[in-house]
Amino acid sequence: MVRNPQSGTRLRPVDLARAHGLSTQAIRNYEADGILPAADRTPHGYRTYTPLHAGALRAFLALVPGHGHRTAASIMRAVNQGAIDEALRLVDESHAQLLDDRETLRAVERALRDLAPTPPSEPAADATAAARSGPAGTFIGPLAGRLGIRPATLRTWERAGLVSPRRDPRTGYRVYDEADVRDARLAHQLRRGGYLLEQIAPLIDQVRSAGGLEPLETALRDWHARLSARGRALLTGAAELDAYLRLRDDRG
Structure with missing residues (x-):
């Protein structure tokens, strides 16, 4: 069994699952989808993970709220395949979409003010x-x-x-x-x-x-709040993704 070169820690699927309230099947699915790097195997064929896999899982789960499941999965697959530029391009697309959504909200507010x-x-x-x-x-x-x-x-x-x-x-x-x-x-x-x-x-x-604008004030406040929450989620996801990239760099 190859141990993590930094800490020697070995993690079972259940260890990763319990830490994030997931099932062990979800962990296996994430690995099969390329969201997590391929796991090492014991002589008896059991999967074992390392802190690198834990970092990948944290990054993925942090990316989902801001990017959505599909894009977050694509980002992680790109990183795990070494296609860092593609991963960053996907991150940029989500930020660009958020900016476009903010412009849409401003356009709605401008239109309403002119009513x-x-x-x-x-x-x-x-x-x-x-x-x-x-x-x-x-x-x-x-x-x-x-x-x-x-x-x-x-x-x-x-x-x-x-x-x-x-x-x-x-x-x-x-x-x-x-x-x-x-x-x-x-x-x-x-x-x-x-x-x-x-x-x-x-x-x-x-x-x-x-x-006028008054009838829509509640809806507009909710829209602003959702965009702000998404912006914060993108920041959180970026921080965890950066931490995972640093783990990969140290491992390499």
């Missing part, structure tokens, strides 16, 4: 104006293109009550006025922020009636 109540107008007057001047607004294709989504997505949002375009009386086409475009933008931004359609609908209803 103003739209006073109701007389339906008859609207119909007369539309008949005289044609559809004032934008059609589904151009709006979908501006948002970077498919027209089918806008139709789904309409069924969910997120947008309420009128129909052009001559062509029957959907026509999105300024308020509809605003609602579609908000729906798009909130979807990017991880909100479900059934969560977005009442928020947009509140925005339509209140015309």
Whole structure:
């Protein structure tokens, strides 16, 4: 049996499992997936691990909250294969995604601050104006293109009550006025922020009636908190990953 050159400590699968509240099968699965380095074997075929494996497990478990299971596993596999640049690229991608999510949140806040109540107008007057001047607004294709989504997505949002375009009386086409475009933008931004359609609908209803940021303050605070927690998780994961890389360097 080859012992760890630094401490001579040998660890059983159950030792790693108990330290992190995992099952021994999970430890074996992590090794099989390349998340942990290959274990040494006793003459009788039993797995034995070292502090290096313990460091790999700590790094992986710390990476998961910030990067997600799939990306964390890919980072660990890359490290264990010696592809450090690839591992760091994956780390960079998660940080870039977090930055993009922060920009999305800021865009939502900017859009909400620009909202103003739209006073109701007389339906008859609207119909007369539309008949005289044609559809004032934008059609589904151009709006979908501006948002970077498919027209089918806008139709789904309409069924969910997120947008309420009128129909052009001559062509029957959907026509999105300024308020509809605003609602579609908000729906798009909130979807990017991880909100479900059934969560977005009442928020947009509140925005339509209140015309400002206040109805969404609780949701926005929660969104800020989740992004901050993810940022902290990325830092924690980076620290444990760095510690694992140092263990590998010392071992080599």
